[in-house]
Amino acid sequence: MNREEILEGLKQAVLAYDVEGGKGLTRQALDSGLSPLEAIDEGLSKGIRIIGDKFQTMEIFLPELMMAAKVFLEAMKILEPAILALGESRPKRGVAVIGTVKGDVHSIGKDLYGTLLKVSGFEVHNLGVNVHPGKFIEKAVETGADIVGLSALMTTTMPGMREVVEFFQAKGIRDKHTILVGGGPVTEPFCKKIQADGYGETAQDGVELASEFVQRRRAARP
């Protein structure tokens, strides 16, 4: 297989949810001397972008999106050591800490967001559900997170988002992290009211927002 065929094969493996095929082609890409970064950017990521669009328009659903993400992430397990061995590094889009706020145990939207962030090149730390504000701070500081993503699915747990913002303010680190909010009952006005940085109506919106904020932060650095 030549370079183009391998890259097209990687894209197609993602679109066909073919984990084993994706792993085989990834090994073949490395054996044939293809750069691991090229395999990601010109092969796997192209497939993931199509999958994201199809999910947005409901041509495919969550199980298919999860299967496509699995193809990508399994291939990454093979590519990452190769990237390190070459002394290269994949430019990380950013670091994100995500979780469902205190009192709320809903996880589907938050997990979907985590998956989409990961395949978009973010390093993701998923803290799970019913997360105390202090845990968000602990992880954000430990990982130097660019993004802190908060999810809530009930009106009575939305105040937990405000608490997280207040905890970051009280700790004096509010300006070091971008706080994004999302979830069924959350709205743009609520986001503004609690002084979070951004609101994503869908998981995909949240990923785009996260990317924009990271870019803005990096551009603003002296």
Next chain:
Amino acid sequence: MVSFLEICRRAATGPIVAPDDYDMERLVPNLQKAIAQHGLKAPPKDVVIPWDDDLADRIFLAAKDFVVETGVYCPDTNRVICFTREELEEAIHFAPRECWLGEGKDRAAMRPRRPEDPQIPWCHVGGGIPVSSDEIASAVVEGYARIPHADSMSIPALTQIRGLTVQAGAPSEIYAAIQSVRLGRDSMRRAGRPGLPIINLLSTSASPMGVLAITNSDHGIRPSDGWLIVSLTEFKLDYNVLNKTAAVLAYGGNVGFAAGAIYGGFAGGVIGSAVVNAAYIMAAPLVVSATYHLLYSLHINQSNSTARELLTSVALGCQAVSRNMAFPYFDLGYAAAGTCTRQLYDETAARIITDVVSGANIETVHPAKGILMDNYSPMEMRFACEVAHAAAGVSRRDANEMVKELLARYEPHLAKPPEGKRFQDCYNLDTLEPDPEHFDIYAEAKEHMRELGLKLR
């Protein structure tokens, strides 16, 4: 019959499965297997409300297979609560055939219906929508209770108590939970319907502590009210939910299982969501000893439930259950558009007609996805009830034509719907009458429905 204590035992002793494996290695493959085994295929796009009885019956069989193969996951123990086919079939056979709710002259039975049934549906009015103050909550519930078609009530979710924000798990939740019930009861009394049952106990409080706090006759609660036990999606019950169920059953209250497929989520598209919707209703008496079920299915990206595909999946799930099981349930839809907009009336009519001709009882549609503060009014709720009564006995074919006309009007605007107005901005709070502009929208929508062939009074 499997007792609730036995369900709790299985939650503590069932097979251990990792959380991610339950979704992608158990639930999704079992659903896809059931769909394939029964040869289920979605109808063409112009059939929004299908009338294929054979398809509905096969969806019911697929849902049975799905429940037996999948069980229900308990995230607190990482175990699956499993059932045998015999246990499920026994629960379906012995499921309550009516659910008596309310007191005095307002006491009535919610009953199962069949597709195209001329029996008037149970009309559940209101919603657990956030409300900004006690004054607004009192007024809106009184307005709901004045709707003559109303059979039961949902009271709104208080968001503050004496200026303190209500937060899940905090003491504010306990005070607000008690206050919301007291306000609701007083409002219904003023409307002359003191015996109306409250059957959304309790939107103000999601925690077991809140439920325990209100489950006390001193606060006006009666066993003839209804407590909602909300499933985590899909097919998950944690200890919070099981604890609430245990408390309500011990009190002798009516347990309503509240669950519906997330369209586009693990349930997939039209057919997968239809199977999961049917599975939730049929499992309700077995899993939480429910005496009624509240079906609410939502779109994963849009958070509403009036999109074309969603209407079809709900119609199919309801028809599957209503043709094969005698168990009372009602369906709740979420509109994209807010109160006092023409689009809300179109979305409401489409969803209610779909429900009623498919054999469901109804809850009035929630405006603005049920998330905007004070965004509701008795006017569109009355319209929903009137449409529900008029749609009883309408054929699914005729209903399909009506709903297609309605979809043509609102479908292009679902992604960017009008927000509408707050209750206090389109109602006179002293007289509880709608502003003329709001009444005109209601009257125009009614006239439109008559033109579409619905025999509204």
